[in-house]
Amino acid sequence: MTSRRAVLGTALGGTTLAALPAVAQAAAAGPAVDATATAPRPWKLRNRMDSGDAWSKFLREQDLLWRRMPTLWHEGPFLGDGRLGSMVYREPGVNAVRFTVQHGEVQDHRPELGSGWGTCRLPVGHLTLDPVGTITGVNWRLSLWNAELTGTITTDKGTLTLAALSRDGVLAARVTADGDEEVHWTFHPEEAISPRKISEAPPTDYVTNPPWTTLTTGDIEQVLQPLTGGGQTATAYRHSGDTLVLTVAHSHPSNTRAAEASLKKIQKVQKTGSYAALRGPHTRAWHAFYRKSFVSIPDERLQSFHWIQLYKVASASVAGGPPMATCGPWLEPTPWPAVWWNLNIQLEYWLIHGSNHLELDSLATTVRQNQEQLTANVPAAYRSDSAGVGRSSDMFANRTVGRPGTGAEVGDLTWALHNVWLSYRHTMDDRLLRDTVFPLLRRAVNYYLHFLQPGDDGKLHLPSTLSPEYPVVPPQDTNYDLALIRWGCTTLLESARRLGVDDPLVPRWQETLAKLTPYPVDANGFMIGADTPYAQSHRHYSHLLMVYPLYLVNWDQPEQRELIEKSVVHWHALTGAHRGYSYTGAASLYAMMGRGDTSLTYLKKFFDPTTRYPCRANTHYTEAGPVIETPLSASQSLHDMLCQSWGGVVRVFPAVPSAWQDVTLHDFRTQGAFLVSAARKGGTTRFIRIRSLAGEPLRLRHDLTGGQVRAVLDDGTPARTRTSTDGTLTIELAKGREVLLYAGERPDLVIEPVAPGERGAAWGLPQP
Structure with a gap:
């Protein structure tokens, strides 16, 4: 049987x-788009996000704010440049502020001991900013637009005013003192041993790495860490006037090259002078980064979360740099001080595609x-x-x-x-x-x-x-x-x-x-x-x-829908082991089904403080240690609600939750190398603009309503189109050309932030 x-x-x-x-082939059918109507004139989007002032104003609303001192790594500000990373929080048990110093290229080199101990990421150290007085409060802002931490530390002796950033392998901080306060920095090297020591003993044949040594060249201090498996980590730093600069280098198999490289780096930075000289190219690069795409939704807290994830992934990864470990460049005690290939690394990178950031x-x-x-x-x-x-x-x-x-x-x-x-x-x-x-x-x-x-x-x-x-x-x-x-x-x-x-x-x-x-x-x-x-x-x-993310079995196959749905329902019906990415995964699966409200319900479980493993105050996430992939995958779930491209079809607004009546997308990148811009007002899609970067076939699904749908090229002439029996629209679009789709009368073609609907507190830590 x-x-x-x-x-x-x-x-x-x-x-x-x-x-x-x-x-996948689309059957020819009668046109659902008016391909004969002549547009009266060429069209152009009015992008109200085309100035630095507009971006500065918008992103300021997404910033993380601290009105009390963070005491844990998943509460504090974080800086990074794709390699060098720093998190800022109170030094445990001490009246000081910790700036962690970690680097994605610093690892051990003993593969015979496995990835947990022999080729794991290794700690570097941390700085402390040591005030004279007792810390009584902080007022900090992590500016996304400038990728910079600014603010004050108040003590019973006065105030310390700080600014800090990480760029091109250099952690830079400017601190000035008022009242009876003084600026004191201390670098604390950390033992070069696997962070896995928090959960298990080393292997029986494990040999500890040698102790670090120090070296002074003029006013530049260095900490040199040799490794048993060969190689060297070198940290160089200099504090002069109100500015501290620090860099980390790692070499293998050379036992001396890291020391040479870190010293030359600080000497080069020393010639540029002030913090302001470092800040200029840093902020220009970040301003150009954000302009590559734009997303706005009426849920303020989720919108802010999304922009923080773009800041986070750009702080954690850069093409040609190390792959993101489970903690990114922000190493903390963890059972997972390596790159995990069976889910983590995949989820970490999904959001770079739609957000148009392949440079990461x-x-x-x-x-x-x-x-x-x-x-x-x-x-x-x-x-x-x-x-x-x-x-x-x-x-x-x-x-x-x-x-x-x-x-x-x-x-x-x-x-x-x-x-x-x-x-x-x-x-x-x-x-x-x-x-x-x-x-x-x-x-x-x-x-x-x-x-x-x-x-x-x-x-x-x-x-x-x-x-x-x-x-x-x-x-x-x-x-x-x-x-x-x-x-x-x-x-x-x-x-x-x-x-x-x-x-x-x-x-x-x-x-x-x-x-x-x-x-x-x-x-x-x-x-x-x-x-x-x-x-x-x-x-x-x-x-x-096979359902997600491969889409081999998918919602476009009616005969498979029952199987897909009961599989997802059964997966979540057995509770106890679910984690953050279990919720983000379900959100994306339901987005494929076109069920935006259900998708949002699962996504919000990731932020629900009553769940066992929620998103934390600074949007980082922990399961016995830092786990970077889940917050990043939550942004991909948001992408899946707003724009999908699989099966050779671009789907615009396929699963928008009913609560999101207004949505704006601009230069959202899809498969086939298309840039999609679209606006939704009052629950109705007003227009879709698509630009072809490669001249690939364009097949589109949309929800334009309210009259005859028109497809108009950027010179004002009608686009050649055909519509299949399932409603998929095929448009002839040459490389470098754009097509505009709208229904009825041509709407205002405006790219701008949507008005806030569901309000939420800023990420960070509010006043108690």
Whole structure:
């Protein structure tokens, strides 16, 4: 007798390929857009966010404010430049203010001890600002527009007025004293040992790193930290007048280069003079950063949160820099002092695409620069054609991966490459596809292909692998891996066609798609794997990857909607293990269904202080230590409500909550390399403007109502369009051209912030 699981799985296996972007076809139908009406004149958006004053005013409303002293890292201001990071809070047990000094490139170099101890991130140290008097209060502002902390520290002796920023590897602070106060800085080196020591003892063969030494060159102080595994960390700092500057360098295998580099950096900064000289280029760079896109919603606190996440990700990542560890550049005591590849790193980077900030993509540059290491991570017998990465690694992706059949977690590189593929799809830069995505994905999928075996049912099956962190004996045919294999083979076929590559593995990829076993499904929806139901609460949604973010099984397939919905409902029905990204993941899943109100309900659970792991005062998040990916993924959930692009279709305002009557988007980047601008007023979409950056086919879904929909090019002529039976609009749009869509009479084409609706307190710490 055929089981329900087999029947449902077979249905999925038979429809998955047809649902993918490269083969989705829109049927021709009667036009729903007036393609013959002649526009009376060319049009142009009026962007009221085109001046520095407008941006300064808008972002000031999003700033974080402190009216009392933060006492923990997840309460305080934070600064960063993609490598060097600092958090500001009270020095524990001391009348002083701590400025942490940590760096994303500072790590140990003993891979034989594993990522938790041997190649982990290592602490650097912290500064303290030590007042003469007892601290009685603070008044601080973290300016997003200027990426600068400013404010005062009040003591019973007077006032300290401070300003601080982090740019180009330098932490700079200017502090002046009034009354009987004085400015005293102290640098405190920290032991170069894994922050994992808070949760476990070191391995038995662990040898501590040597103690640091100090060196003085003129008025520049240095702390030099040698490492047992080779290499050096060097911190150099100088306090002169009202300005302190500090830099950190790390070298490996050289034991001296970091000292030379940090000294030269401070000497170079010394020549520029004052804090103001450092501040000028710093603020100009940040002002240019924000102007690349604009989002405004009527929920003030959530809007502020979103802009803080853009500040945060730009402080934590830069292309060519280290990949974000679970804590970003702000290392604190944590069980996770490394890069985690089975969910964390993926969620960290999603928001850079829609927000039009691909310059932050250190994940793409990391995998491109470390292809040899990714190859070395698989067993020697497979290195000729395969690559992979284990669950956690250092900044160089140095972590071996086990073999299917041994219960190993195998698919993490493939999932990370989905992020890189998203970067390609949002830029349509064939160099990224040719040099990074295609060769590495080919190797990652090849590793799977070595182990797929035909079963008695004629289908290809995968030996036991681990569905990330689901606590059972690893099953065969895990949905996590089956989804990644399907996505990987399909993407390789699409990529080969795009690049004109006659790859000899094309028949193998096609055969795999045709014969791969269906997704295991039971009465509750998608299972973990063969004969392994989803039966206990789980924070990850690894078993649902085919739905989100891969969209292999999606809401455009009516026959799959019941299965999708009951799978998501069942995932959240088993409570106890859910964490912040469980809520943001559900929010994005419901956004795919077009259910904006439900999506917002789940997203707000992340901010609900009654939940076990809510978002914290400074928008950071903790589970026994810093976990940066969840707040960043919450911004992606917001993106998914406002604009989606998958299956070859751009969807504008697909899941806007009913409470958000007004919404503004400007230069939101989508797959196909389009920039979308749109305005919603009183619950009605007034216009959509789309600019093509690559000349790719434009297929669009919209909710324009109130009259005949017009599509007008930027020279005022009608665009050529056609509409499919499902309402998808196809528009001919050449590279560099723009099209405007509206219904009825042409509305005011204005980009501006929306009026606040739901008000909320500023992030930070209010007065008690």
